Amino acid sequence: MEKNLTITFWGGVGTVTGANFLLESDKTKILIDCGLLQGTPDSYEENNKPFPYDTKSIDYLFITHAHMDHIGRVCKLVRDGFRGTIYSTPETRELASVMLLDALKVMSMKEKGVDGVKEIPLYEISDFNETFLLWKTISYHTHTEINNDFSVYLKDAGHILGSSMYEFDFGGKTVVFTGDSGNSPAPLLKDTEKITNADYLICDSVYGDRNHEPKDERDKRFRQIVTETIKSVGALVIPAFSIERTQVILYELNNLVEEGKIPSVPVFLDSPLGLKVTEIYARSKKDFNSGVQSEIKGGDNIFDFPKLNITHGSRDSQEIVNTPNPKIIIAGSGMSSGGRVTWHEMHFLPDPKSTVLLMGYQAVGTLGRKIEDKPSQVEINGSMIPIRARIEMISGYSSHKDSDGIVDMVSDTAKTVKQVFVVMGEPKASTHLVQRLRDELEVEAVYPERGKVYKL
Ligand SMILES: [Zn+2]
Numbered sequence: 001m002e003k004n005l006t007i008t009f010w011g012g013v014g015t016v017t018g019a020n021f022l023l024e025s026d027k028t029k030i031l032i033d034c035g036l037l038q039g040t041p042d043s044y045e046e047n048n049k050p051f052p053y054d055t056k057s058i059d060y061l062f063i064t065h066a067h068m069d070h071i072g073r074v075c076k077l078v079r080d081g082f083r084g085t086i087y088s089t090p091e092t093r094e095l096a097s098v099m100l101l102d103a104l105k106v107m108s109m110k111e112k113g114v115d116g117v118k119e120i121p122l123y124e125i126s127d128f129n130e131t132f133l134l135w136k137t138i139s140y141h142t143h144t145e146i147n148n149d150f151s152v153y154l155k156d157a158g159h160i161l162g163s164s165m166y167e168f169d170f171g172g173k174t175v176v177f178t179g180d181s182g183n184s185p186a187p188l189l190k191d192t193e194k195i196t197n198a199d200y201l202i203c204d205s206v207y208g209d210r211n212h213e214p215k216d217e218r219d220k221r222f223r224q225i226v227t228e229t230i231k232s233v234g235a236l237v238i239p240a241f242s243i244e245r246t247q248v249i250l251y252e253l254n255n256l257v258e259e260g261k262i263p264s265v266p267v268f269l270d271s272p273l274g275l276k277v278t279e280i281y282a283r284s285k286k287d288f289n290s291g292v293q294s295e296i297k298g299g300d301n302i303f304d305f306p307k308l309n310i311t312h313g314s315r316d317s318q319e320i321v322n323t324p325n326p327k328i329i330i331a332g333s334g335m336s337s338g339g340r341v342t343w344h345e346m347h348f349l350p351d352p353k354s355t356v357l358l359m360g361y362q363a364v365g366t367l368g369r370k371i372e373d374k375p376s377q378v379e380i381n382g383s384m385i386p387i388r389a390r391i392e393m394i395s396g397y398s399s400h401k402d403s404d405g406i407v408d409m410v411s412d413t414a415k416t417v418k419q420v421f422v423v424m425g426e427p428k429a430s431t432h433l434v435q436r437l438r439d440e441l442e443v444e445a446v447y448p449e450r451g452k453v454y455k456l
Pocket of ligand 1: 065067159180
């Protein structure tokens with residue numbers, strides 16, 4: 001007999017953040033991801049709201065990858081009563097423990113009202129500890145039978161280290177979640193694996209209405225911006241996400257320096273979290289693509305090169321500012337929403353010789369997005385900062401597929417798929433992608449409504 005199966009989208013609809021999907025069979029309740037809503041003025045209130053379902057009734061939580069918009073509310077779910085099993089790849093579990101502990105530290109600072117606003121943390125250290133007692137791992141490419149109800153199979157999404165796509169099989173109905181699918185070919189990671197057997201596909205769409213520049217062009221532009229900023233004796237400030245972007249930038253600079261393609265200048269990694277994540281990357285060589293693996297076998301330490309300085313204490317940020325130009329500063333956060341990069345932006349945005357290089361998606365409402373729009377001045381930490389520095393944007397290093405990339409991915413399973421649910425994008429991006437999928441692949445693409453129950 002055919003099994004009853006429904007899906008409800010409790011987050012990640014009409015926004016690129018807050019992933020939270022509920023899949024229910026007669027026997028089992030499964031959540032896929034439990035992320036933070038980020039970047040909107042009401043994020044804090046939204047993230048603090050009780051979950052719209054009975055947390056104690058959830059049996060399993062599957063995590064696609066360790067970005068905060070996919071894991072940020074996991075410990076809150078545990079605080080609110082969830083005692084089921086959490087599953088992810090081993091790499092995602094390790095990255096998540098670093099990210100969730102760091103987030104707790106930041107929230108504890110906000111509790112003291114450091115920036116004048118007092119916010120109560122979403123969870124305590126005891127919830128964090130309890131979370132990781134519940135958290136088990138499944139490696140890529142293994143079939144796991146669960147609850148005598150369904151099986152699950154993990155494929156490499158090629159998005160960040162450990163990122164996975166989930167294929168759930170409920171007695172012949174195959175439901176596939178892409179999580180976030182990677183921008184292949186990526187500098188470090190393997191390509192996104194093909195999906196060919198989905199009956200129902202839940203697909204990310206952050207760049208659903210835009211394409212990235214080609215790989216050759218992104219490499220050329222990166223080299224050009226680095227060289228020109230060095231020539232003008234300025235500082236090159238790169239806001240970087242601690243996962244993936246920081247490691248990719250270090251890897252690209254490592255190659256450019258060692259091949260003598262850019263002058264050797266001081267490079268600062270001013271991101272304690274980025275450093276911790278880089279250490280996890282350095283231990284996970286088997287996850288890199290074959291080109292990178294052979295460089296490592298050839299003896300190259302891909303994340304280290306002459307004149308790379310890694311800072312630990314926050315006092316060092318001042319020393320970086322004082323170091324004579326030219327120099328390169330890599331600092332978090334990736335969308336300049338807090339973190340040490342805002343300190344460097346305050347110093348170097350007013351300097352016409354310097355460059356701020358944005359290398360990733362800047363969500364609406366973030367300081368990064370404001371800088372991307374190049375106003376004459378911008379407010380940072382309560383001060384108005386004039387913008388005289390050069391502002392550049394390279395989207396090709398994004399770890400998300402672009403519009404053509406997603407259409408390609410879906411086309412592999414166009415023959416089998418009954419419905420494609422387009423999520424994790426701003427409305428314009430998601431609806432554009434829905435239209436493309438209908439027009440070009442003739443599949444039934446849906447832009448789901450939050451909270452509506454869809455029968456599969
Ligand atoms: Zn992601």
